[in-house]
Every structure is written in structure tokens, then in C-alpha cells.
Amino acid sequence: MLFEGLPDHLQVPVRQWVGDVGQQFDMVEEVCLRLRLPSKVLSSGNPLRALMQVESEDKMLFIEVVDAALAIVFRADPSEFGFGALMRSRLDDVLTVGGSAYTITPDGDGLCLRVEETLRRTLDEAVQAAEALQKDAGAHLREAFVAAYGIKPDPSVAYSQAVKAVEAVANPVFLPKAPEPTLGGVRSTLDQGRNKYVMAVSDREGAPAGIDAAVELINLLWHGQRDRHAGGPTSAPVSQEAAETAVHAAALLVHWVSKGYVRKK
Template identity: 40%
Template sequence: MTGVDNPPWRPLNERGNGSAGPRELVKGVPDYLAPTLRQWLFQAVAKDRGSDGPVTKRVGSDLLESLRLRLRNEVIYVDPGSSGLIREWLYQGDDLLVLVDAVLAIKEPLANATDVAVQRERVLWVIHVKELGFRLAEAGSVWQVNRDLSGLEERVDGAVRSSVDAALAAADDDTSTCLRKAWDKAYGLQPDPSEAYSQAVKAVEAATIPVYLPGTPKPTLGTVLRKLENSSSPYTLVVDAGDGTPAPADPVVALMRLLWEGHRDRHPGGTTTKPITLESARAAVQIAVLIVQLVVSGAVLIPSL
């Protein structure tokens, strides 16, 4: 993967050989990145153990204990030493990413805390997380810190990420929660394609049902589709057709239909049931982002009765 927010810088020897453009992003943990991740983890634990009092207790003070419990691994590190600080992580190689991802998840409440009493600690932690993001980008890693500072996600084109951020900002809480979960399950360190697709559908349902089927009991995206496709007065877009009249909303409805019918693992046991692939899940999430943007922005016009 190249060109995804990857600066087109190359060392002098590579430029001398005629190489140009960004280098390939690295998916795992190469030898040159491992010491940086270990140092970041060491500093995270040092910061956690160095801060005490009610502030720390409120956000969880024993990071190592939380890591042991969440990862269900009795031994996280080797030889803690008399000072109680880590000298070496037991996890090596690509598993270092698992540790980093877990640390971010554990400290997420602090990263997004609004309590005035924890702001100094929050700012220091956010700076530490931003440093991690900078180092990952500098190393050409395919991984980056997610928008909530709660874990790692696969690096995507900046324009794609901006469109997701715009949809999250414009949507209501229910829609943005589902969309955020869908994105995390599609692009996170440990993806879950089935859940990503399911949450993408739920995000579109959360955005469309209050608009097109307010007050309807037990509505689904399928119910929304029947409403849009069978309306006696057609739904239109804010974009004009070639003859100057409002363009029909058929393209948006077609995307909804594609998302709905592509959810092939929704009902297990059917003749067309099949597992959701990661590629399919990611496409579904990006389709959901576009639909949510169009619906919440008012681009799909409701016909006057």
C-alpha cells in the first residue's frame, strides 16, 4: 500500500538510485519500529505509576494489572526490577501492536475525559498518544491511532477519513455511534467483518428511519426501502436532472438496496447465506458513510403530499 498519507520522502541513497514517490507502508512491526513501541509502552506505564491520588484512581491507576486482565495473560513483562518499572516486554514483534492497542483502549476514558480535575493528566496523555501517532507515520506503518485515541486502525486516504469525520459530526448520537463501531470493526487492529457490516446497516437505519418512517414500530432498512420505492410521489434529490427538474433519488435508494441485500450473513441457514469478507465490510461502511451524509444533509427531498 502506498500513497496513503505517506510523505513521498526517500533516503538519499534511494533517490540516487532513481527511486521516487512514497515507500510501501509496513503492516507489521519491523525491527526498526519495535524499540520505539517498547519505549512508548515503557513511558506509558511510567506515567501511570508516577501519577497518584484521586485523579488516577478515577481513570484506573494500575495499567499493568488492566493489561494482564484484558489480555488474559498472567505475564506481560519480564523482570520488573526493584523500581517496579518495565525492563522488557514479554510480547515481541507484531504482538507489540496488541499491547499498544490495549493500552490505548484502557486509557480511552482519560483521553476523552471532560472533568476539570483530570485535565492536566489528560493533556499529558494525549501528547503521549500524539507522539505515538507521529512515530507510526514516520516509520511508514500502515497503522495509526484512531480518532477517539482508543486504539489502532488501518491507515486510509485522508479524504476518506475526512468524509467519515464529516458524517460523524453531522449525524445524531445513535447514527454516529453505529458508524463509529462499523469503522472500528472494519479498520481496527482486530477486524470483525460481520459486525462491521451489521453496524453499517444499523447506522443507515438510525439515519433514515426518523426521517422517512417516524413512529413506525419495528422498522428496518428493508421497511425504509419499501417506503422509498413504492411512494406514489417520488423522492428526489437537491441535484437537478438534465431537463432542469429535481433528479430522482434512485441512485441513493440503489445504494441502500445494495447495502441491504449484500448483508448475506444476516439470516444464517439460507441458500444464499455466506460469510462477510473484510473487503465487503469495508465497502459497506463507506457506502453507509455516503448515505448518512446525503440523508442528514437533506440532499434527499421528501415529496410534499
């Protein structure tokens, strides 16, 4: 069972974490401004203690405090070592052991929903493969993940970044000379040239498999972005479910293309 918000058993260790971070980083004023906290926090005799004790009917408020603190810590100390890394690791341990529904984002600069471990590994592997080929692809994929699973999800941004992640790796491979390459162009190229490409896996006869699965996955991602253009008869906001599906699909496509699993014969 995962716990949303800040349940009683996590109150003390999480609030103490914020206090310890606040003693090392100048963060209280920025957190208060970001979250529009009441002026009594900053005007108190001990603003850090007042921030640690902030309470509200909004069960997510202190989670937002932690999210903002992580962003400040990462900006001040983004290295994989040092105090910032130590504090991120400590918080991650607390949230994991305490069964929190939240965990630290892949970049370490905020909180996101805890997702099934297989998806997280798939995302990490896709990012690593993408960055070896095209660094922007990894950044887009991480942004898509955070927009889909962050504490304040933005489905439209998640879907858009998922598409950009696939474009970043697929355009140079399949549309190297196109002046304005897009995922739609990749889709058309692969769809019309199915006999020119193969997958890394074998079909039932032991020959290299066709690329139907890759084409259909790209079709799904391309056609599913219903807010790409406004005013059309099928235009619609991107749902949370659609955004999460897009991130899953993009991670798989980015991994396949980056590793050369979809290639010319």
C-alpha cells in the same frame, strides 16, 4: 510504502511510548491479562520494563500491546486536552512519520489500519453530520469503521453496525411513525415512492435529480448482509471486502440523509 507489525525503525520510539504511558497510568497488569502474556512479565522485578521488552514470533503482539494501552489511556483520560491527549498525539506522529500501516482510531481508544485519506474524511464528515441529527448514528458508524479496519477485524460486526448507522438517521426521517422501523422499511418506502423524493443535485435537464442512486445504494447494503438470518440458501459469512464496502456505503448514506440531500419534493 506502509509497514505492518513493528519494523526495526519503529521499535525504539513505539516501545518508549509504552514505557512513558506506563509511568503515568496503571496499565501493565491489565495489558498482560488482556493479551494473556506470560507470568514472567508481572513477576519480574520491573514489570513495565519487561512489558516494553516483550518479544514474540507473532509480529502483531506489540501492536496489540499498544492498542490495549491506548484503550486504558482513553478510559482514564478521554479529554481532548491533558496528558492522555498529548500521548495520543505523540504516538500518532510517530506512526505517521514512520510509515506505519496503523493509526489511532477516530475515538482515540485503539489502533486501526490506516485508510485512504478521502475515506477517512468522508467518515469524519458523516459522523459529524449524523451526530447533529441523531447521536447514535455517529457511534454506530465509528464502531463499524473500527470493526472493519481495526487490528482484529470483525466483518460481521462491521456490516451490522453500518446498517444500524443508516437506520439511526433514516428511520426517523422516512419512517417516523413506524412501530418497528428497519432499513428494509426505508428501502421499501423510497423504492415505492421514488416520485415523491428528490436529491440535492440536478439531473441532465437541470431539475432536481431522482433518488435512484440512493435507493440502489440502500438495496446494496440491505441485500449484501448475508449473515443477517441463518439457515437460508443464500446465507453466508460476511467477507472482509463486503464489510469494508458496507462501511463506505453507510458513510455516504448517513451523510446524504443527515444533511437532507435526499428529501421530499
